[in-house]
Amino acid sequence: MAAESKSERAYRLIRDRIDSGRYVPGYRLVLASIANELGMSVVPVREAIRRLEAEQLVTFERNVGAQVSLIKETEYLHTMQTLALVEGAATALAAPGITEDQLRRARAINRTMRESLAGAFDPQRFTELNLEFHSVLFESCPNPHILDLVHRGWNRMKVLRNSSFSFVPGRAQESVEEHEQILRLIEDRAPALEIETTARAHRTATLDAVLAYSDEHKQAAPAA
Numbered sequence: 001m002a003a004e005s006k007s008e009r010a011y012r013l014i015r016d017r018i019d020s021g022r023y024v025p026g027y028r029l030v031l032a033s034i035a036n037e038l039g040m041s042v043v044p045v046r047e048a049i050r051r052l053e054a055e056q057l058v059t060f061e062r063n064v065g066a067q068v069s070l071i072k073e074t075e076y077l078h079t080m081q082t083l084a085l086v087e088g089a090a091t092a093l094a095a096p097g098i099t100e101d102q103l104r105r106a107r108a109i110n111r112t113m114r115e116s117l118a119g120a121f122d123p124q125r126f127t128e129l130n131l132e133f134h135s136v137l138f139e140s141c142p143n144p145h146i147l148d149l150v151h152r153g154w155n156r157m158k159v160l161r162n163s164s165f166s167f168v169p170g171r172a173q174e175s176v177e178e179h180e181q182i183l184r185l186i187e188d189r190a191p192a193l194e195i196e197t198t199a200r201a202h203r204t205a206t207l208d209a210v211l212a213y214s215d216e217h218k219q220a221a222p223a224a
Contacts, residue, residue, distance in 0.1 A: 025214070027067060029065070031046060076210065080203060087138055088199040113126060
């Protein structure tokens with residue numbers, strides 16, 4: 001296996017810290033400090049920054065330097081609103097055909113999510129489990145067009161920010177409880193509209209929490 005390049009090392013360190021929430025939106029990335037920490041010149045760090053710029057995770061402004069991208073509130077808002085609508089519809093349409101085995105799988109995933117809150121919280125892992133949980137509920141949606149929109153929404157969210165739970169970890173516990181509510185409705189064969197609105201409200205609750213976080217921190221970006 002080829003040795004990891006210096007640029008890749010720098011990229012991985014910065015990306016991991018952005019995804020974990022250690023580097024919050026607006027955090028200034030001082031290239032010399034990062035280079036010193038990694039024991040390398042600023043050249044590979046600059047290359048890593050350019051790569052992160054291309055992924056829209058970092059912005060570079062004259063007289064300001066590199067900083068972690070602020071959440072684009074309008075784009076995030078529109079993506080989450082759309083995802084709430086289409087995922088809610090997909091879950092409701094899939095609900096009548098969801099089997100006992102699928103319900104057991106979803107509950108097992110949600111149990112793992114709950115257990116993950118007891119130790120050191122890993123927002124990346126929690127987000128992966130969250131997608132796995134919801135996939136059990138919406139993947140059997142009989143409408144391929146709606147399902148395609150759900151997939152597009154999730155993929156777009158990965159570009160905007162890898163894990164919303166990096167910014168609002170307190171939302172994770174609420175999310176687990178809301179998952180149980182959705183599962184009970186499906187298990188009880190509740191009306192499709194009730195399942196849809198509950199799934200939609202679950203998604204918009206995360207949206208509201210992230211936007212509230214952004215409002216509180218947009219004027220308080222920490223210095224590096």
